[in-house]
Structures are given as structure tokens and as C-alpha cells.
Amino acid sequence: MSIRLxxxxxxxxxxLILQGLVAQAHPDWTIVHASSGEEALQLAQSQPVDLVSMDFNMHGMNGLEAALALRKILxxxxxxxxxxxxxxxxxERIEEAGMAFIAKPITAAAVAQLAALAGA
Known part of the structure; x- marks a missing residue:
């Protein structure tokens, strides 16, 4: 199943670490990157995506703020x-917002949790 992450x-x-682990486990997935919540919002308006992995601690809007804004678009x-x-x-805040919480560091197990969200 092809997923756009x-x-x-x-x-x-x-x-890049997450991309590498995803590519190993799911070579048919397409991966797009954003370096900020603001960039993610712009991307989501112009390109379809099937799954989002969002860091929490980022400059500008944090990951939960960005995810809540993305939820309105997607x-x-x-x-x-x-x-x-x-x-x-x-x-609890993340789960109450209807999103999944995955603890870093990024591992193959984290990728499996991410893939399960997409039904892969």
C-alpha cells in the first residue's frame, strides 16, 4: 500500500533518520518534508498526504499547535x-486532541507505530 507521509x-x-527507517520498512511510501509547522500547513494545502509525523518542540508554532491547524485542512x-x-x-493533551503520541528516539518500533496509524 502506497502512503504519502x-x-x-x-x-x-x-x-532523515525517520525517512531512512520508513524507507527500509515501507519502500513504496512517498515521503515529503517540512521543517516547521507553518511549512507543513502550506504543503498540506497544495499536496495530498495520508499520514503526518509531527515533532513537538519546534521553532514558531509547536507540533500540537501545528497538528491542530493541520486537522482543519486534513x-x-x-x-x-x-x-x-x-x-x-x-x-494526555495529544491523545485528547485525537492524535497519537510516539516517544522519541526514532526507532523501527516508532515507525511500526506510525505505520499502524495508516493501516499499513
Missing amino acids: LIVDDSRMSR PNVPIAILTANVQSVLQ
Whole structure:
């Protein structure tokens, strides 16, 4: 199944690590990148995506703010917030917003959690 994954992270290295792990597990997926929430919103308006991986701690709007704005554009697209910030309060806020929480570091297990959101 071909999925178009939008990776949103202000760390280029984190985007590339996730891309590499996704490519190993799902070579048929298409991956697009955004380095900020603002860039993700622009991309989502011009290109269809099936799944979003969003970092939480970013410059400008944080990942949850960006994800909530994306939800208005892409109401049915699964969104996962990936973060090293594993405080239960943040986890609850993410889950209450209808999004998945995935703890960093980015691993093959994190990619499997992400793929499960897309039914892959």
C-alpha cells in the first residue's frame, strides 16, 4: 500500500533518520518534508498526504499547535506527535486532541507505530 507521509521536524537529522527507517520498512511510501509547522500547513494545502509525523518542540508554532491547524485542512488524516518530551500531561493533551503520541528516539518500533496509524 502506497502512503504519502509528511514528516514535520525542525531537525534535518531527525527528518532523515525517520525517512531512512520508513524507507527500509515501507519502500513504496512517498515521503515529503517540512521543517516547521507553518511549512507543513502550506504543503498540506497544495499536496495530498495520508499520514503526518509531527515533532513537538519546534521553532514558531509547536507540533500540537501545528497538528491542530493541520486537522482543519486534513480532518481524516492520522497525525502522530513524535517527541522526547514524555510528560504524562503532554501525552494526555495529544491523545485528547485525537492524535497519537510516539516517544522519541526514532526507532523501527516508532515507525511500526506510525505505520499502524495508516493501516499499513
